[in-house]
Each structure stands twice: as structure tokens, then as C-alpha cells.
Amino acid sequence: MKILVCISCVPDTTSKIAIDPSTSQISSQGLTYIVGPYDDYALSRAIELKESNGAEVIVLHVGGSESEALIRKCLALGADSAVRIDGNPISSTQIADAIVDYVKQNPVDLILMGKESIDYNSGIVHGLVAGALGYVHFNPVMHLDLAGNDLQLEVEIDGGKMEVSCALPAVLGCQEPIAEWKIPSMRGIMTARTKEISVLPLNPTDSVKLVKASIAETARRNKMIDAADAETLIDLLKTETNVL
Amino acid sequence: MKNVAIIAQTKEGQLNEATNQLLSFVSKFNPEKIILVVLGENHLSSVGCSVPVDVISLSDGLWADTSAVSSLANAVKGYTVFGIKSIQIDNILSLLASCLKAEVVSGVQHLGYSAGVFSIGKSIFSGKAMLEISSSTASIFSLNRNFDFSDVSELPAKAVNSTSVLTYSSESKSAITALKPITGTIPLPDAALVVSAGRGLKDPSNWTIVEDLANALGAATACSKPVSDLNWRPHHEHVGQTGVKVSPNLYIACGISGAIQHLAGVNGSRIIVVINNDPEAPFFKHADYGIVGDVNDILPRLTKKLQSH
């Protein structure tokens, strides 16, 4: 049983996003990177499945060598090995194609990843990968149980939830409360040092061009209403804003 | 853009407002043919559009793997495909893209097309920034719920050209074992008005004051992440960077501090009201209207004022 967990490495959720004027793209200056929070849920569940059902967990990341420390952290959490597909992908298609190429050479039973990366918010890589491999696809998965070849899932749908049963192989986009985020143990950190991170090349496949990025800021009115006159809020919402 | 397919969203068997706007929007590009793909049952006989549309209905089913989606892929081969972001539509668009080996862009905030090139504004970092992309090859677009439809006007209705049904069939053994729709409340992602509350409410039993205000407004309820983590409120109400992203006309935040991760889910709101007893709460910097006060005092008073009208 092989579980592949695909991770994004993204600016910390408290990051202040700025533009690098020389490239007109998002500046990476001063940003701290983390493993995508949703991917972290996926990895945590994979490690739980490894402990309960027995499985080999492989972490895959498409990106540059600056991500190795974060990949090493995934190994410290309990992943067995890692693959980094080296390059600077600029689209969901490029990332998905890289994952698909890898899986075609190195078959796995279950592919988990976050429902979306919190930088580009596309939320489609899992669907693209599932489609290209012909695997079953569910997203966003909130509970995942595995017995032999059979998966029992709870999946969010528009306007509710559904429980589904399906069979491996599958690609799942994950979200809370599928598992709790984990912290690496001292022993985990030690053993991670000797685990393998193999590096493969990225072959960009599409022709999207990033022209420029800009910061989107919404100007707010910042009007304070005295608590004693709180009711006037309702009048202001009607007269000044038209929202009521 | 000769041929366009739209994955429609419906409400009680009719197109919802966003889908109608999307039809008017694509009409600007003078397509020769439009296919409207409708999920589930519908009674569409006419729609507002520049050319008569062909309706393809997808029968009930999971539509969650390539074998199921391939029949739809055949029907829209060579088409430029649009949908408005929802869980199901994004899932279908990504499977379609891989069936058709088409490039897909998700999170589109504005879109232009001229001389075979798309200029795409994609919102990134939960709306904190915008990325301008140009592509002559992308052909599938998932538009944000608050996509900029500002300069489109509704078109007169035309009778539907043809209707057909694609029956769900799949080689996979996936099956739904239980459906748990959320009933009795307004769905959060579509809500025009939202009343949201945080840890400042202190206890789940205090949510009656939040619900009363929401009911008086006809608003949906939402919450911060710690509140759903504590199981005070269901997970589908959790708003923020790791939860639902909302862009209502009005977002009222009660007893929420305004952490950057929370703001990431709400900064698309048109008007933000913040009620917090700490004048230093960071949320006030991002508010249109702020009230420094205790939620237990302020919320019932607002409800009463609304009810007295």
C-alpha cells in the first residue's frame, strides 16, 4: 500500500504580501514558508493510516531546492521518503502533469493532497491528476477510513455533506477535520536526516504567461459608532450603503 | 471563441443570477454556439442569450471520475468552457480539463479576450493580490463567485434550441451511502448578508443572540476557526483562509479579533461591520462600521431595532 502526499510550500498565513517592482511579481523577500495547511491535514491523515493500516508514505513536491527544509519536516513527521520535482511551476497544469508523470513511472494506491494551495487558491490539481490517471476523485474530503481496498469518505458538497464508499486507486483533496496537524518528535527529526529526497526534473508543458501581480486592497470607511447609539448602524446601512 | 459551453448553476430548476450574468457576459464575445450544461433536473425552455442555446442535462450521479465525465467531454470538445466556482463545478471542470487535455484557469476575477488571446485576472492569496495572466491556449475557466460582471446587461430570452440528457454511467464502484444536506439555513457561500461570531461569544449556548440577529436580517451565520474547532458551530460555517471564503454585501463580525487568517476569508465583503468590546481589536482597521461594545448588549438591540421596522 503506497500513499503519495503532494504538498505545496506557501508563504505563512500571517504573511504580508508585497510586489517586487523589478519583476512585477509577488516578492519572496522576508516571507516565511510553510507546508500548505490543507496539505498538512492530508499528510497527517496519511501518517495515521500508516500507523493503523500499514502503508508507505511518499511526499512529493514540485518546486525549487529552497523547499527542502519543509520536505525534511514532512519526513520528520513520519513520511518514508520524498520526491522533489525541480523547477518553478507557474500553473496548476504544470504541477498536475509533473505528478501524473511521476505516478505513471511509480504507481501508488492513494494520492492525498490539500483541497487547495493557499497561495494560488486554484483547488484543481487533485482533479487534474485524477482525471489524467483515470482514478476516482473526491474533494474536499473531511473523513477518510480505509479497509483493504475500500475507502469510506465523508465529502463536503455544495449545501451539505455526503458519505461515499469507493475503491482504490483514488485521488483525494483534503480539508479539516480529516486529521489534526502534527508536530514532529525529536526522534522523527533525527531519523528524517537520513531519509531520501530524490530530485527529478520538471518539464513545463503549457504556455501560460504571468504578466504581473498587484495587491488588491479594499478601502474601508472606518466609521466608529458609539455603543450608546448602536441602533443607528441599521439606519446607516440603509441610507449610506444600500446593503439592507 | 466560436463555441462556448457553460456549466450552469440552478435554483429550483431555473438558472441562478450568476449563470444568467455569465450567459450575457459570454455573449459579448459573439460565439456562434452555446451549450448550457445543467446539473440535475430543470425545466428550462428559454434563456437570456445572444444565440439560442443547446441544453445538456446531467442526470443525478457522482460525476467524480473520468469514465463518467468522458461523455460530457465529447460533447464540449473544442469549446471554451466556463463555470462559476462551486465545489462540484470545480471538480467537474478539472476532470473535463484532463479528459480534453485542455488548460484550465481557476479563480478568475476578470477576463478579456481579443485576437485569440485571453487576458485573465486571477485572484490569489485569498483575494489579497491579483495576478494578470495571458494565455492563447487556456480554454477552461472557473470564475470566482464575485467575478466582475459589472458591465453586462441581461439579454432578452430566447427559446432553447435543443435539450438532451447525459445519463450518469461510470466504471468505478463509487457510491453515495448517505446524503446530509444542510437544511433550514441560508447557504453561506451564496449569502448576501452574513452574521459571523467568534470566541468572544464565550459559549455555544450564547449563539441565540447571533441567530436572532441573522434571522431578523435574513442573513446566514458564520464563525471563526477556533469556534468550529471547539465544535461550538459546524465546520461548514468556518470562514477564513482555511475555511469558506465569503463575499457578501454585508459581513457583521461579532466577538472576532480579526486575525489575518480570518480576514483572508472575508475581505471580499462589500461592507464590514465589527462589534468587539476591545477597542484595540485589529478587525476595526478593516471595518466600514465599528462598535466598541459587548455582544450581549449590542446584538439584541440591533435585532430589536430591525424587528421594530
Ligand SMILES: Cc1cc2nc3c(=O)[nH]c(=O)nc-3n(C[C@H](O)[C@H](O)[C@H](O)COP(=O)(O)OP(=O)(O)OC[C@H]3O[C@@H](n4cnc5c(N)ncnc54)[C@H](O)[C@@H]3O)c2cc1C
Ligand atoms: C494556519 C492557520 C490557519 C488559520 N485559518 C483560520 C481561518 O480560516 N479562519 C479563522 O477565523 N481563523 C484561522 N486561524 C486562526 C486565527 O489565527 C485566529 O486564532 C482566529 O481567527 C481567532 O478567532 P476569534 O477571533 O474567534 O478568537 P479570538 O482571537 O480569541 O478573539 C475573540 C475576540 O472577541 C472579543 N470579545 C470577547 N468578549 C467579547 C464580548 N463580550 N463582546 C464583544 N467582543 C468580545 C475579544 O476582544 C477578541 O477580539 C488560522 C490559524 C492558523 C495558524
